[in-house]
Amino acid sequence: MMANPISRLIMTLGLVLGVMLAAPAAQAQVNPTQQSVNEGALLEALGSGGNVAGRITIPDESAGYLIKPDNKLWAALQGDTLHQISIWAVIGMVALLTLFYVLRGKIRVDGGLSGRKILRFNTIERFAHWTLASTFIILALSGLNLIIGKTVILPLLGEAAFGTLSAWGKIAHNYLAWPFMVALVMVLLLWVVHNIPNRLDLEWLKQGGGLVKKGVHPPAKKFNAGQKIIFWAVIAGGAALSYTGVMLLFPAEAGTPADWQFFQTIHALTAAVLSAIIIAHIYIGSVGMEGAFDAMGTGEVDENWAKEHHSLWVEEVKGSKASKGRTQPAE
């Protein structure tokens, strides 16, 4: 009976002693406060494009990304490289066309105007073309403003007016993108059958499309190889612009900042290239060639123009008209 309290006391003492001895030893091994994540180590461990991220208590999950160091890399590309490319694409093409105009002049109809007209593009085709064209021009100008506006227009207008202009430009860009996409699909459906590349195109390209030399007119159907190049550039470029543009309109659905930067870069590069191509297209469809504008203006072209630039197409049209009009001879 006596041994019990004594043994209990010894046990308690031993336990206290044990804890006292063990505590410093455990502390020497691990200091829970000292052991912590370290910013420097986390940053060094990051691969390219990596983020320092953690848990967040607000609903916006993207706020959990604490530091995204590589986000800064895009600044130089966007603020400088794309700026340069866009300017040189536009200025370069304008310079090239000016040079071409000086050397070659306006391409005339060699045989002179006949006065007889052939329907080249019907109302639906012209509607699709001009919807695409007018929205593209506003989209291109409002987009170009975002790239070069701050160096070109801002000094002219001042910050307040430039801000208002750019805000309207952004609204136009956001909303006109939709009719642009509708017209792009229309143009694709209307003209894709006429734009399948074939052997005639090689010959057309070999002869430089008759652009360089006077009096040279390689045969072509409804669309020649040059127009096919424009067509596919517009379809491919327009599709790329549409896809990246929609992603930029709805960034929450598009992904992370790295994705947004990628889409913006593709969007800007495609826009620069396509703008240059379209400037050339506008040139040849207006001041560059006599009789060309009528095709999209009234829809009816001069017969001599058509014979020179789309000889096989004229034969097709005349042939079908003739066969329709022909009556079966009596037996």
Next chain:
Amino acid sequence: MARMKFLCDADRCIECNACVTACKNEHEVPWGINRRRVVTINDGLPGERSVSMACMHCTDAPCAAVCPVSCFYTTDDGVVLHNKDTCIGCGYCAYACPFGAPQYPQTANFGTRGKMDKCTYCSGGPEPDMSQAEYVKYGSNRLAEGKLPLCAEMCSTKSLLAGDGDIIAEIYRERVITRGYGSGAWGWRTAYGETVTV
């Protein structure tokens, strides 16, 4: 002139989110926008740390470099501010920011982004200091009143420091030397290209 910076001593942050709440209240920040937030790294693991983060007011700020309408400007105190009258809400600054600072209220139809909103270091915008117009767009201008940002001023553990970069770096350095450890000046390397070495 001072070069204003934030420094979050994560070894002191207890993730109380008072800085977040104080900021929202002081500036009457719109719904859905957090100019400041607290992120917990390695949550639930030994050595987890919480970091309070807002706009770091970078040197050579990438948001300013990508802004298509040049609406950003840096004050004499090194604070990066923006003009909401010029801002078109394109979102580029949010693409470029390493800290997720720029945010956009949903103001128009189809979820169109409104004018960007971010931490102003409690120093308003381009309007006259402490004017009503400035308050409506950017919140209060404590710097003009001779005060530091509220988030740091009311931090109960003095984890979040605001003030001249050299001074707060020195305070942090002393703390690290005294207690023998520190998880680093979060974001400094990315924002200023330098960190606080002890």
